[in-house]
Amino acid sequence: MGLYATTTRRRIAAVFVLLGLVALPWGMRLIGQEFYVSFASRVLIMALAATSLNLVIGFGGMVSFGHAAFFGAGAYCVAVLAESGVTSAWLAWPAATGVAAALAVFVGAISLRTRGVYFIMITLAFAQMVFYLVVSLKTWGGDDGLPLLQRSAFGSLNLKDDSTFYFVVLAILAFVLFMLDRIAHSRFGRVIQSIRENEVRMEALGYPVFSFKLVCFSLGGALAGLAGALMANQAGLASPNLLHWMQSGILMVMIVIGGVGSVFGGVVGAVLLLVCEEAFVEITPHWQIGLGLLLLAVVLWAPLGIAGLFGWGRNRE
Amino acid sequence: MSEKLDLLLDVRGVSKHFGGVYALNNASLSVVRGEVHALIGPNGAGKTTLIHVLSGALPCNGGRVVFDGNDLERRSMHERVTLGLARSYQITNIFTRLTVLDNVAMAVQSRVRDWGSSFSFWKPFSLDSAIIGEAHALLAQVSLSGMANRLAGQLSHGEQRSLEVALALATKPKLLLLDEPMAGMGPEESERMVGLIEHLAQQVTILLVEHDMDAVFRLADRISVLVGGTVIASGSPEAIRGDAEVRRAYLGDEVA
Amino acid sequence: MTQLILEQALNGLQFGLMLFLLAAGLTLVFGIMDMINLAHGSLYMVGAYLAAEVTQASGSFITGVGVAMLGTGVLAVVLEVVLLRRLYARNHLAQVLATFALILIANECVRIVWGAQTLMLNAPDALSGPVRIGGFLYPSYRLLIIGVGALIAGLLYVLVARTRIGMWVRAGASNREMTEALGINVRLLFTAVFAFGAALCALAGAMLGPLLAVQVGMGESILILAFVVIVIGGIGSIRGALVGSLLVGLVDTLGRAMLPAMLRALFSPEVASSLGPALASVLIYVLMAAILFWRPEGLFPARA
Numbered sequence: 001m002g003l004y005a006t007t008t009r010r011r012i013a014a015v016f017v018l019l020g021l022v023a024l025p026w027g028m029r030l031i032g033q034e035f036y037v038s039f040a041s042r043v044l045i046m047a048l049a050a051t052s053l054n055l056v057i058g059f060g061g062m063v064s065f066g067h068a069a070f071f072g073a074g075a076y077c078v079a080v081l082a083e084s085g086v087t088s089a090w091l092a093w094p095a096a097t098g099v100a101a102a103l104a105v106f107v108g109a110i111s112l113r114t115r116g117v118y119f120i121m122i123t124l125a126f127a128q129m130v131f132y133l134v135v136s137l138k139t140w141g142g143d144d145g146l147p148l149l150q151r152s153a154f155g156s157l158n159l160k161d162d163s164t165f166y167f168v169v170l171a172i173l174a175f176v177l178f179m180l181d182r183i184a185h186s187r188f189g190r191v192i193q194s195i196r197e198n199e200v201r202m203e204a205l206g207y208p209v210f211s212f213k214l215v216c217f218s219l220g221g222a223l224a225g226l227a228g229a230l231m232a233n234q235a236g237l238a239s240p241n242l243l244h245w246m247q248s249g250i251l252m253v254m255i256v257i258g259g260v261g262s263v264f265g266g267v268v269g270a271v272l273l274l275v276c277e278e279a280f281v282e283i284t285p286h287w288q289i290g291l292g293l294l295l296l297a298v299v300l301w302a303p304l305g306i307a308g309l310f311g312w313g314r315n316r317e
Numbered sequence: 318m319s320e321k322l323d324l325l326l327d328v329r330g331v332s333k334h335f336g337g338v339y340a341l342n343n344a345s346l347s348v349v350r351g352e353v354h355a356l357i358g359p360n361g362a363g364k365t366t367l368i369h370v371l372s373g374a375l376p377c378n379g380g381r382v383v384f385d386g387n388d389l390e391r392r393s394m395h396e397r398v399t400l401g402l403a404r405s406y407q408i409t410n411i412f413t414r415l416t417v418l419d420n421v422a423m424a425v426q427s428r429v430r431d432w433g434s435s436f437s438f439w440k441p442f443s444l445d446s447a448i449i450g451e452a453h454a455l456l457a458q459v460s461l462s463g464m465a466n467r468l469a470g471q472l473s474h475g476e477q478r479s480l481e482v483a484l485a486l487a488t489k490p491k492l493l494l495l496d497e498p499m500a501g502m503g504p505e506e507s508e509r510m511v512g513l514i515e516h517l518a519q520q521v522t523i524l525l526v527e528h529d530m531d532a533v534f535r536l537a538d539r540i541s542v543l544v545g546g547t548v549i550a551s552g553s554p555e556a557i558r559g560d561a562e563v564r565r566a567y568l569g570d571e572v573a
Numbered sequence: 574m575t576q577l578i579l580e581q582a583l584n585g586l587q588f589g590l591m592l593f594l595l596a597a598g599l600t601l602v603f604g605i606m607d608m609i610n611l612a613h614g615s616l617y618m619v620g621a622y623l624a625a626e627v628t629q630a631s632g633s634f635i636t637g638v639g640v641a642m643l644g645t646g647v648l649a650v651v652l653e654v655v656l657l658r659r660l661y662a663r664n665h666l667a668q669v670l671a672t673f674a675l676i677l678i679a680n681e682c683v684r685i686v687w688g689a690q691t692l693m694l695n696a697p698d699a700l701s702g703p704v705r706i707g708g709f710l711y712p713s714y715r716l717l718i719i720g721v722g723a724l725i726a727g728l729l730y731v732l733v734a735r736t737r738i739g740m741w742v743r744a745g746a747s748n749r750e751m752t753e754a755l756g757i758n759v760r761l762l763f764t765a766v767f768a769f770g771a772a773l774c775a776l777a778g779a780m781l782g783p784l785l786a787v788q789v790g791m792g793e794s795i796l797i798l799a800f801v802v803i804v805i806g807g808i809g810s811i812r813g814a815l816v817g818s819l820l821v822g823l824v825d826t827l828g829r830a831m832l833p834a835m836l837r838a839l840f841s842p843e844v845a846s847s848l849g850p851a852l853a854s855v856l857i858y859v860l861m862a863a864i865l866f867w868r869p870e871g872l873f874p875a876r877a
């Protein structure tokens with residue numbers, strides 16, 4: 001796999017895609033499909049969540065099957081704060097990020113003692129714990145979830161307007177991607193990728209491997225929490241579905257389709273998956289068979305995902 | 318031999334068993350600062366196990382290890398490297414999917430003692446010219462300069478063994494633990510490795526596990542003989558050559 | 574009170590033994606092929622649906638169970654030969670994803686064939702009444718499940734511990750290369766173990782069908798429990814799977830029954846009624862995290 005390297009061409013492409021995304025709300029208004037602006041926000045938020053998981057799995061090599069816990073924690077944090085009157089995004093969103101990060105530190109500190117399959121399963125177990133705890137709490141809405149009566153207040157911007165909300169989400173995603181790209185090329189990013197390649201050797205070179213992994217895991221958790229905060233705002237609800245293990249699975253599917261260990265893998269996967277879903281659900285209610293077959297095809301024939309197919313992923317020879 | 322010598326490593330009565338099998342049984346040996354100390358012994362004697370115990374890869378079941386004045390008990394693998402104890406592996410253990418330069422750069426970077434540096438998230442590594450420069454210098458030292466941008470997995474066996482040593486060396490250790498650096502090498506490559514170790518011996522203390530007796534007698538200042546998990550003799554090459562017990566237990570016809 | 578505990582303990586035993594039927598196949602596949610199979614729960618679901626369908630058509634529960642085991646076993650052979658085989662050499666992420674895809678496909682296929690409604694599977698009439706054990710009445714069907722579960726557990730133990738096939742399986746779980754060196758046809762062994770595990774899954778699905786709802790998604794919740802079991806027990810170990818199953822079955826059942834009452838003694842009714850179910854439902858996950866904290870390779874590591 002080697003160490004991640006962004007080429008100039010890739011950066012230029014990213015800028016063009018970004019410009020296209022900025023123009024999207026106007027485009028939709030032009031063709032009278034404004035409904036899709038809200039949908040696009042949802043796609044970008046899922047892209048952010050998938051990107052955060054890609055940091056953990058793709059760069060850190062830690063196959064976590066419990067990422068939904070952090071995603072959901074962020075959403076519930078915003079909804080619970082709103083219930084108690086804290087509606088400012090400047091407070092609620094960092095709080096959601098912080099709560100998810102703290103949860104990730106706790107889960108990571110215990111889970112990272114185990115290896116391989118055991119790690120996959122213990123992260124799943126923690127996510128299940130969070131899921132059942134939240135669902136059984138009547139005060140947080142149980143199975144129905146906790147509604148968020150209105151979107152967070154964001155300075156002078158009116159997030160109730162779908163386009164404005166979309167731009168805020170886009171800005172956050174763009175910043176996180178930029179940050180991830182920096183991290184991938186930084187000393188920390190190189191260390192974490194080398195740990196993915198050969199953990200024992202890194203320890204024998206004097207790196208405190210556990211600490212590096214924990215920091216990476218927690219950073220991923222924190223970003224998932226931020227995505228969760230945005231998701232609660234987008235949907236107007238902190239839903240238990242966000243915590244469900246299927247959600248963890250779907251996020252994994254996204255990064256595998258998009259490209260594990262590629263900065264843009266999460267985005268590519270999320271866009272592809274959700275747009276396909278949107279398109280196919282119209283045609284057949286059984287679109288999940290199609291998704292399953294697509295996923296099988298990717299795993300069997302394109303293990304580096306779409307990014308790998310086009311050579312966007314890692315260093316090439 | 319004088320007892321006033323400056324001991325860098327003192328292994329006292331270390332034992333290690335796997336289930337019922339004793340790989341190390343009350344093994345003791347000491348390495349003096351500045352020397353090349355060879356550890357020899359038949360296959361399965363426990364040499365690699367001792368290297369694992371010294372580097373912290375395996376916990377021992379008894380005994381003490383003092384390195385440079387520090388008791389190593391309960392010190393993790395990476396802490397020991399920070400104290401100046403580095404190792405190479407008998408079975409090549411490198412980053413096969415990284416370039417040769419990245420391999421060594423990663424090792425050089427580990428030495429930056431101030432951890433803030435490796436926890437640096439923002440500055441692109443490609444601007445770390447000091448690290449990259451040092452990595453190139455190390456590659457030159459092990460004659461791998463021409464290979465810097467190849468993937469490590471594509472190197473020949475002998476080149477990988479050199480890279481293995483370079484990784485250990487890059488941490489600037491006080492004591493270098495080399496586990497059969499010449500394993501699987503042809504005569505020419507071995508000769509080059511002996512030259513490299515001779516050269517390194519001027520900068521760093523070395524504990525060398527090796528099967529090739531010619532190399533051992535050429536390189537070693539002192540030799541310890543491990544048989545069945547116990548050190549049965551330690552001394553100068555001449556003394557070891559003449560030791561009746563060693564001849565019986567191990568050297569036998571080989572050096573007769 | 575003791576009667577309640579006793580009854581719940583029997584329920585726990587019954588649930589634990591059924592979990593064991595799933596966990597046994599899962600842990601062997603896991604241990605021998607080093608393969609995470611999330612679709613194991615789907616085989617359980619398919620087994621339950623087949624049993625319900627055939628029982629209704631033929632009017633015989635036993636026929637239903639038999640056909641379910643056979644049909645699921647055949648399906649498993651096809652799956653193994655066509656797909657899973659290609660995944661053994663892949664990493665865990667690829668295995669998780671591919672078998673996750675199988676779950677999606679299986680659920681949707683079941684929905685197409687049987688619709689989205691819950692299916693009814695009735696226990697045989699002869700076993701619909703309760704029996705008296707000691708001082709209390711206990712459903713006879715549940716007793717049958719305990720009997721069948723215990724029988725299978727015993728058979729499996731003899732099979733794995735005492736027979737030549739079992740020796741290969743154990744050898745395969747602890748050292749694959751060695752098994753191959755012994756000249757055993759590992760491919761065939763893998764297929765056979767997989768099909769056998771699937772048949773046990775189907776048995777569990779058919780037996781639990783009358784107690785739980787036969788519906789799409791039934792496989793996933795029990796799959797996660799089965800994973801908890803084998804991780805607690807130590808992957809690849811049949812003994813670990815048995816101990817883990819009983820532990821999980823008992824802790825979960827007793828926890829749900831007793832915890833709310835115990836909490837009421839400690840907290841206000843209001844707190845207890847919201848905390849009780851919450852704690853009860855996470856108890857086994859706490860158990861698993863605690864066990865992995867102390868023993869990161871489970872209670873009976875197969876590759877010690």
Ligand SMILES: Nc1ncnc2c1ncn2[C@@H]1O[C@H](COP(=O)(O)OP(=O)(O)O)[C@@H](O)[C@H]1O
Binds near residue numbers: 339364
């Ligand atoms: N992980 C292990 N588990 C069980 N036995 C081991 C293990 N590692 C080494 N041994 C045993 O310990 C003894 C010493 O092995 P080793 O240290 O590799 O010998 P050497 O390096 O001197 O050839 C051998 O008998 C070997 O079989």
Ligand SMILES: [Mg+2]
Binds near residue numbers: 364365407
């Ligand atoms: Mg050895």
